[in-house]
């Protein structure tokens with residue numbers, strides 16, 4: 001039988017990959033080879049730690065929970081097109097240097113565009 005910490009870690013990894021779809025608690029425990037009792041304890045623990053959220057769901061005439069990740073896996077999408085990635089000054093750029101992100105026009109423009117893009121995504 002797998003150790004609880006190992007199971008908790010594997011469960012969190014699995015749930016994190018399900019994104020908006022989530023996963024039924026029962027399916028997850030089958031996948032990880034855990035008992036439903038042990039699985040419930042781990043799901044509650046992960047929820048209490050703020051890593052996942054649980055929503056009650058009626059499935060095949062029985063109440064169960066669907067588990068959703070609260071934190072998205074880290075991705076590099078958020079820094080896509082960042083000017084620093086292709087900047088020829090990046091080696092000399094630093095917070096207190098002559099070339100600095102503090103007054104970089106390219107970085108400022110990119111950041112503002114990103115904020116604008118983000119704020120319009122919620123618009124109908």
Ligand code: SF4
Pocket residue numbers: 083084085087088089090093094099100101102104105106107
């Ligand atoms: S902050 Fe500006 S100057 Fe510094 S690496 Fe990024 S784009 Fe280049």
